[in-house]
Amino acid sequence: MKYIEEFQDPELAQRLLDDIRATVTRPWALMEVCGGQTHTIIRHGIDQLLPDEVELIHGPGCPVCVTPLEVIDKALEIASRPEVVFCSFGDMLRVPGTDRDLFRVRAEGGDVRVVYSPLDALRLAQQNPDREVVFFGIGFETTAPPNAMTVYQARKSGIRNFSMLVSHVRVPPAIEAIMRSPDCRVQGFLAAGHVCSVMGVGEYPELAEKHRVPIVVTGFEPLDILEGVRRAVRQLEAGTHTVENAYPRAVRPEGNPAAQAMLADVFEVTDRSWRGIGVIPDSGWRLSGRYREFDAEQRFAVGGIQTREPAACRAGEVLQGLLKPHECEAFGTICTPRTPLGATMVSSEGACAAYYLYRRLELPQARVNAAAAGEASPVV
Amino acid sequence: MCLAVPGRVLRIEERDGTKMADVDFGGVIKEVCLEYLPDLEVGEYAIVHVGFALQRLDEESARRTLELFAGLGILQEEFGDPWEAAVAMGRTAGGAETGVEEVRR
C-alpha cells in the first residue's frame, strides 16, 4: 500500500479497494478508454493497489496520440508557410511528424502559437486581417464543441482569414472497433467522463448490450477510478452488462444538448484513420458542407505527403491495449520524452509518457544501462 | 488535453454577441465562453475545457477537485506557459541540454 496515503481521502480509497477485493473471485480485464485516466492510474499506482485479478488495459483515448501522421505532416507543412499563423494546443508541439515537429517548424521561422482556447485563435485572425490564421482542431467529443463554436462564430462574423485543420475523433466507434478485434481481451469499460459530460450516456446501452460488456462512466480523480473499477467488477461478477454513471457530479444522462446541437450543425460523421491503428468507420468528424470553406485542408492544398513511421515504435499496439509501454523495446532506451519516437511518449495523455514519468525507475537495470549507452548515439 | 477544470463564475457579460464570463480556477482567472451553459450564474461552478463551460458542478465537489489539482501541480500544467512545459518535458529525460531550449525564441 505504498501510495494510498497520497489519496485525498485514504480511508475511502481503502474502503473501495476492500470492496473490490471482497467482490472479485476471478481475473477480469477492464479498459479505461481515456488517456487522462491512464495518467491518474499510473501516477497513483492504482493498477498496483488493485487485487491481482483486476487488470487495467490502457485504451486509445489520447487525441494527440491518434491524430494520423499524415495530418501531423500536413499541419507542419501549413505551419511553415510564410502567410500562416498556426495555432495549436500545447500538447501538439512535440508530436513527431515524419521528420520534424511544430517546435522545429517554429525554430525554422514558422509562426507557431500555442493557445489556451480555440477562440484565442479566432481573435488572432480578427487582429491580423493580413495573415491566414489556422487552428489545429483535434480532440474527442469534449473538445469538439469548443472547436465547433469557433468555426460557427467565424462564419457568423464573416472572418475569412481563419480556417481549421480538423481531425476530430469519437469514442463509441472506437469501443466498437476494440470489441470486434480478434485479439480483444477487454471485458468491461471505464468510459471517459468528460466525453459523457457533452454527449450524455445515450450512445452506450446499445454497445453494452451488443458486446455484453459493462460500461461505467468514470471520472478522472483517483477515487473516481476506484469507484469505476468497483462498479465494473461488481457487474462482471454478477454477470450483468449495463451502463452505469459513476461520475454523476459532472455527467447528466442527456449530456449537454446545446453542445450536441452545435456539433450536429458544424460537423458531420466521417471515417477516420487513427495513428497506429488504421481506419475506424464513422469514428471521426469533419466540417459539414455549410462550413467547408473553413477547412484548412481545402484552403491550403497540401499534397504529395510521404509519411514514414519509425519501425521501432509500437504505439499502435499500446493504443489498442495489446502492449504495455514498458514492453516496447524502445521504451526508455532510444525513446524518451526528449527523443520521442511516437506521440504516445510526448502527449500529456499518452500511455508511454505516463509510464516514463512515473514508472521509469522500475525498469530492469539492464535496460537502464542500455539507455545510457543509447544516449550517446543520435536518435532520429 | 481533455482535462476539464472546475471554475467559479465571477462576472458575466456579452462580448461580440457571445455570452462570456470571467472564471476563477483556484486563483487563475480566465475568460470562458458560456454559450453551452447559458443559464449559469455568478457564483456557480462549472467544469471548463479549453475556455468553454461544459457542465455544472456543485460547489463541494468543485472545491475538492481544485484542491487536488493544485496539490498535484495540474493547475500549473493547464494554465502555465506551454512553451515552458514543452521544455520541461524535454528536461524530464534527464539531460542537461534538451535540444528543445535551443529552438525557443
Ligand code: SF4
Ligand atoms: S515507448 Fe516510444 S517507441 Fe515504444 S511504443 Fe511508446 S512511443 Fe513508440
